[in-house]
Amino acid sequence: MKIKIICPRWPEGSIWRHFIFRFPYLSLTTLAALTPEDVEVTIEDENVQEINYQDQPDLVAVSIITPLANRGYAIADQFRKLSIPVVMGGVHATWMAEEAGQHADAVVLGEAEKVWPRVIADFRKGSYQRIYREESRPDLQNLPVPRRDLLKKRVYFFTNTMQISRGCPFQCDFCSVTAFFGHTCRLRPLKEVRKEVELLLKEKNFIFFMDDNIIANPAYARDLFSLLKEYRIKWLSHASVNIAENDDLLKKAGESGCYGLFIGFESLSQKTLQDHHKTTNRVDRYREFVKKIHDQGIGIEGSFIFGSDEEDPSVFQQVVDFCEETKIDAAVFAILTPYPGTRIYEQYTREERIISRNWDLYDMNHVVFRPKRMTIEQLQEGHDLANQRFYSYPSMLKRFWPLRRSHQVFLPSNWGMRRAWKFLAKSTLRG
Numbered sequence: 001m002k003i004k005i006i007c008p009r010w011p012e013g014s015i016w017r018h019f020i021f022r023f024p025y026l027s028l029t030t031l032a033a034l035t036p037e038d039v040e041v042t043i044e045d046e047n048v049q050e051i052n053y054q055d056q057p058d059l060v061a062v063s064i065i066t067p068l069a070n071r072g073y074a075i076a077d078q079f080r081k082l083s084i085p086v087v088m089g090g091v092h093a094t095w096m097a098e099e100a101g102q103h104a105d106a107v108v109l110g111e112a113e114k115v116w117p118r119v120i121a122d123f124r125k126g127s128y129q130r131i132y133r134e135e136s137r138p139d140l141q142n143l144p145v146p147r148r149d150l151l152k153k154r155v156y157f158f159t160n161t162m163q164i165s166r167g168c169p170f171q172c173d174f175c176s177v178t179a180f181f182g183h184t185c186r187l188r189p190l191k192e193v194r195k196e197v198e199l200l201l202k203e204k205n206f207i208f209f210m211d212d213n214i215i216a217n218p219a220y221a222r223d224l225f226s227l228l229k230e231y232r233i234k235w236l237s238h239a240s241v242n243i244a245e246n247d248d249l250l251k252k253a254g255e256s257g258c259y260g261l262f263i264g265f266e267s268l269s270q271k272t273l274q275d276h277h278k279t280t281n282r283v284d285r286y287r288e289f290v291k292k293i294h295d296q297g298i299g300i301e302g303s304f305i306f307g308s309d310e311e312d313p314s315v316f317q318q319v320v321d322f323c324e325e326t327k328i329d330a331a332v333f334a335i336l337t338p339y340p341g342t343r344i345y346e347q348y349t350r351e352e353r354i355i356s357r358n359w360d361l362y363d364m365n366h367v368v369f370r371p372k373r374m375t376i377e378q379l380q381e382g383h384d385l386a387n388q389r390f391y392s393y394p395s396m397l398k399r400f401w402p403l404r405r406s407h408q409v410f411l412p413s414n415w416g417m418r419r420a421w422k423f424l425a426k427s428t429l430r431g
């Protein structure tokens with residue numbers, strides 16, 4: 001049996017289509033690793049290669065997050081026209097199973113670990129279900145090592161990514177992670193983490209841990225950082241800003257080789273955070289926290305969301321000023337996006353505020369809902385200009401002086417974002 005696993009490309013007009021520092025999605029290499037050994041498996045990531053429609057696999061597996069859904073459907077339709085069956089899975093397919101089912105022979109809801117071998121066995125037999133859903137979530141012991149060997153490695157910025165935990169105890173209303181992965185943070189045994197880290201270090205001394213919050217369980221994080229300190233390693237991950245409330249943990253993160261953390265600040269208004277149920281953040285301590293994190297040699301990619309109900313057009317300048325004053329190393333200025341599966345999706349649907357369900361626009365860089373205290377145009381323009389200002393040379397100069405060790409990661413990423421935003425500003429692709 002031959003299975004081809006596919007990731008669709010980002011739509012035209014999305015910043016991620018034009019950001020050249022790419023890394024592969026773990027869903028692809030994870031699914032490949034879960035595939036029985038006697039099956040020939042290949043991966044095609046359309047973001048870095050063309051899809052081959054000629055090689056006649058027995059089954060095609062398409063992984064979709066929301067902004068990739070339309071393209072995923074088009075690819076699926078094409079394979080099905082060639083009489084090749086298609087299975088779909090991933091976050092978007094899970095929340096929009098009926099829609100995905102119109103383009104696939106079967107849809108897998110939720111995590112694949114337990115159910116994927118059964119899906120393959122059913123397709124081999126020729127009698128499969130339309131929907132597969134595993135009620136219990138997999139524990140994270142004995143996970144197979146993702147099949148990075150199947151990737152076209154040279155076309156990615158790097159491929160050294162791995163995951164240590166799943167699930168989040170919080171429930172921010174714009175995020176579907178908790179609904180998808182559960183309230184409890186499941187953790188991989190440290191001895192298995194050690195094995196995979198050692199494997200990755202053979203490639204490069206640089207690792208991106210694709211976790212939602214690497215400090216979700218502080219006791220485990222402390223042990224993890226001690227483990228990482230044994231190696232000469234540079235690593236990146238996501239963490240909540242309250243890592244700076246725990247001096248010991250923060251120091252350990254820095255000493256273990258943490259060069260950068262992706263941190264969801266989301267807003268400079270406590271009221272807005274409260275409205276979104278983002279309970280971990282204390283706005284009045286942001287400046288102090290950024291300084292403490294920087295002092296440990298850790299760079300920050302700050303994530304901010306624009307368009308919340310309390311915000312008016314003054315928000316853009318306030319946020320960029322804050323980022324420049326605190327010398328935030330990189331930023332993702334995103335437009336609030338009501339992804340299926342989130343509470344904000346339900347709320348805006350009820351309030352009839354969603355203006356587009358064209359998933360191509362669900363990249364957090366396009367307005368797809370009606371904001372309250374600014375117009376759709378003000379939100380779009382304010383967001384675009386904030387990104388262009390932040391990734392201008394004067395802003396980079398302000399933020400990158402004095403130099404810190406983490407700048408070896410963030411200077412190239414700023415340059416990449418600057419290049420992508422410049423391209424989009426000039427192009428007619430931006431709708």
Ligand code: B12
Binds near residue numbers: 063087
């Ligand atoms: C790491 C991460 C990033 C990193 C790296 C992205 C990358 N290239 O991998 C960075 C910081 C760059 C990033 C950026 C963004 N991200 Co992100 N990211 C994540 C995060 C935390 C982990 C992704 C991961 O590796 N998961 C581990 C894999 C194994 O899980 P998985 O993909 O879900 O796959 C499992 C199942 O879904 C299933 N499955 C998946 N596909 C298939 C297919 C088949 C056929 C089957 C059977 C099963 C199956 O099986 C897998 C194993 O169980 C997730 C949240 C999360 N916890 O997953 C958000 C997440 C994927 N990101 C999200 C978003 C929105 C973005 C941005 C658009 C944000 C922005 N402000 O711009 C950008 C887009 C950038 C990009 N190029 O992708 C959203 C997507 C929401 C949606 N509905 O589409 C998520 C889910 C977070 C959220 N808020 O809900 N992200």
Ligand code: SF4
Binds near residue numbers: 172175177178
């Ligand atoms: S945004 Fe972060 S803290 Fe909030 S629910 Fe999602 S993963 Fe958890």
